[in-house]
Amino acid sequence: MPNRPRPHSASPFARFRARRVAGLACAGAVVFGGLAVALGNQAGAQQPSPLPIDQVLGQDLPGKTALSRVESRLAEVAAQNKVPADHLREILATDRSAWLDRGGRLFYREPVATAPELKSSAAASPRWAKRAVAGATGPAFELHSKPGSNRVIYLDFDGHTITGTAWNTGGKPATVNVTPYDTDGNPNNWSTAEQDVVRDVWARIAEDYAPFDVDVTTQEPAASAITRSGSSDQQYGTRVLIDPTTWYQSGCGCGGVAYVGVYDNTSNHSYYQPALVFTKGVGTGAKNIAEAASHEAGHNVGLSHDGTSSVGYYAGHGAWAPIMGVGYSKAISQWSKGEYSGANNKEDDFAVAGQNGLALRGDDHGNGTGDATALTLGTAVSGNYANDSDVDTFRIDLSAGTFTFAANAAPSGGNLDIKLQLLNSSGAVVATADPASGQSNSATPTGLSASLSRQVTAGRYYLRIENTGYGNPLNTGYSTYGSRGAYTVRVTTG
Numbered sequence: 001m002p003n004r005p006r007p008h009s010a011s012p013f014a015r016f017r018a019r020r021v022a023g024l025a026c027a028g029a030v031v032f033g034g035l036a037v038a039l040g041n042q043a044g045a046q047q048p049s050p051l052p053i054d055q056v057l058g059q060d061l062p063g064k065t066a067l068s069r070v071e072s073r074l075a076e077v078a079a080q081n082k083v084p085a086d087h088l089r090e091i092l093a094t095d096r097s098a099w100l101d102r103g104g105r106l107f108y109r110e111p112v113a114t115a116p117e118l119k120s121s122a123a124a125s126p127r128w129a130k131r132a133v134a135g136a137t138g139p140a141f142e143l144h145s146k147p148g149s150n151r152v153i154y155l156d157f158d159g160h161t162i163t164g165t166a167w168n169t170g171g172k173p174a175t176v177n178v179t180p181y182d183t184d185g186n187p188n189n190w191s192t193a194e195q196d197v198v199r200d201v202w203a204r205i206a207e208d209y210a211p212f213d214v215d216v217t218t219q220e221p222a223a224s225a226i227t228r229s230g231s232s233d234q235q236y237g238t239r240v241l242i243d244p245t246t247w248y249q250s251g252c253g254c255g256g257v258a259y260v261g262v263y264d265n266t267s268n269h270s271y272y273q274p275a276l277v278f279t280k281g282v283g284t285g286a287k288n289i290a291e292a293a294s295h296e297a298g299h300n301v302g303l304s305h306d307g308t309s310s311v312g313y314y315a316g317h318g319a320w321a322p323i324m325g326v327g328y329s330k331a332i333s334q335w336s337k338g339e340y341s342g343a344n345n346k347e348d349d350f351a352v353a354g355q356n357g358l359a360l361r362g363d364d365h366g367n368g369t370g371d372a373t374a375l376t377l378g379t380a381v382s383g384n385y386a387n388d389s390d391v392d393t394f395r396i397d398l399s400a401g402t403f404t405f406a407a408n409a410a411p412s413g414g415n416l417d418i419k420l421q422l423l424n425s426s427g428a429v430v431a432t433a434d435p436a437s438g439q440s441n442s443a444t445p446t447g448l449s450a451s452l453s454r455q456v457t458a459g460r461y462y463l464r465i466e467n468t469g470y471g472n473p474l475n476t477g478y479s480t481y482g483s484r485g486a487y488t489v490r491v492t493t494g
Contacts, residue, residue: 053076053104056070063091063099074088081260083302096312098305105259109257110281110295112280113255121287128199128200132189138195140190140195140199143206143219144215145209149213149214151236152216152238153217155218157218183197197286198218200286204294208290209294211384211385211484213360228266228269230267238300239275240274241276243276244279263300263357264357275300276296301357301358303324304347305324306325306345309342313325316329319437331438334478334483334484339479340473363390364383366392368391375395375490383465387484395460396463398456399458402453402454403453404493405491408449408451408487414445415482415484419434420464423462424461425459425460435449467480467483
């Protein structure tokens with residue numbers, strides 16, 4: 001075969017040049033890549049982490065001002081407060097008593113009672129105490145609505161030292177010694193009138209919280225029974241402090257303050273304690289103190305205000321008002337789900353409280369004739385109507401004669417409006433009692449109890465107790481929703 005020509009060989013200079021160009025290209029790629037990383041890092045450095053909420057707010061702020069600062073992070077703040085973001089936005093935008101503390105927790109500063117409301121609450125409670133006592137001891141300070149419950153609402157009339165709490169921040173004193181409730185100028189002595197107020201306040205609040213599995217008490221529990229140490233701690237509650245001093249009230253001009261949704265906190269539980277009621281804002285009468293204390297405890301278990309588009313607190317109609325509105329002038333105050341005309345808050349109070357650690361009581365009496373509770377002639381039996389779908393039934397064997405059948409609502413601050421039915425041995429309704437409700441004054445409801453007198457032949461009879469409403473819940477009355485509470489039932493001769 002003929003010899004093929006050999007390929008042309010590049011000169012040494014050409015080979016060097018090619019290697020140099022390739023090296024420069026590689027180096028350029030490295031430089032460009034390093035520059036890109038550097039620029040990327042610089043861009044990342046220009047996007048700092050969001051500021052903590054306490055730096056965004058800086059201090060306790062009223063609703064609208066607070067909303068303007070946290071609007072872009074409202075979902076985060078709402079989750080912290082265990083409320084929907086839209087609901088929190090509405091609260092902050094419309095409720096003048098709503099505040100966020102510097103950490104983003106929602107609390108309320110309630111307005112003081114008006115002059116007519118203060119006047120209506122000035123009347124003394126019915127006399128109950130027999131003698132004055134030197135300290136907070138004796139029957140007035142040993143009251144319990146449901147002893148043994150794992151939940152507690154402690155009504156503290158005896159003074160308290162507040163330190164290390166949210167109320168001690170923002171320029172407030174680091175330690176505050178709140179003095180005992182006092183109306184006679186002697187804080188070291190409990191007069192019979194003062195003890196009567198303590199008992200009447202307790203009775204009214206015990207009735208408001210009667211549907212719940214909670215012990216409303218005037219006897220100070222151990223700290224461990226109030227403060228929740230963690231998620232495994234199932235014994236906890238709140239302190240509602242009746243405060244006659246001016247350490248906070250003079251600055252806010254308010255009737256009470258409380259944090260929202262902190263009742264079952266699993267961390268920093270004691271930091272958001274106590275709820276406070278200021279007698280300089282609501283007066284020293286039992287009716288007003290009770291209304292304010294039930295309201296503040298309601299905030300602790302997650303409840304917001306019941307108002308309308310034009311007023312932050314609905315004052316009710318007829319003899320009725322919502323507890324989370326303002327009930328100073330109404331004898332019947334109940335939990336609500338916004339059934340009145342113009343309601344701006346449709347939250348189900350019982351459901352929300354349940355989501356914040358306060359469940360309903362269990363059923364205490366049978367619902368029908370087959371499991372009816374036995375009655376003895378002349379002996380009263382207590383009951384508690386906790387669920388809107390409940391029916392309580394009792395049975396009694398009677399000789400021929402005339403008898404009075406009575407179911408009485410709580411004697412102080414009753415919430416339960418009773419419909420009473422008498423049934424014969426076959427379960428047929430013989431008679432029904434359901435009087436119209438109203439009020440004789442702002443502290444005294446009428447028509448909640450029910451009774452009837454009937455001549456009967458010998459045999460077995462049943463009493464059926466149901467809750468009932470009155471009028472139209474839109475503007476004249478209330479539904480069965482909040483008509484729940486304690487009662488006694490008794491059959492007597494004559």
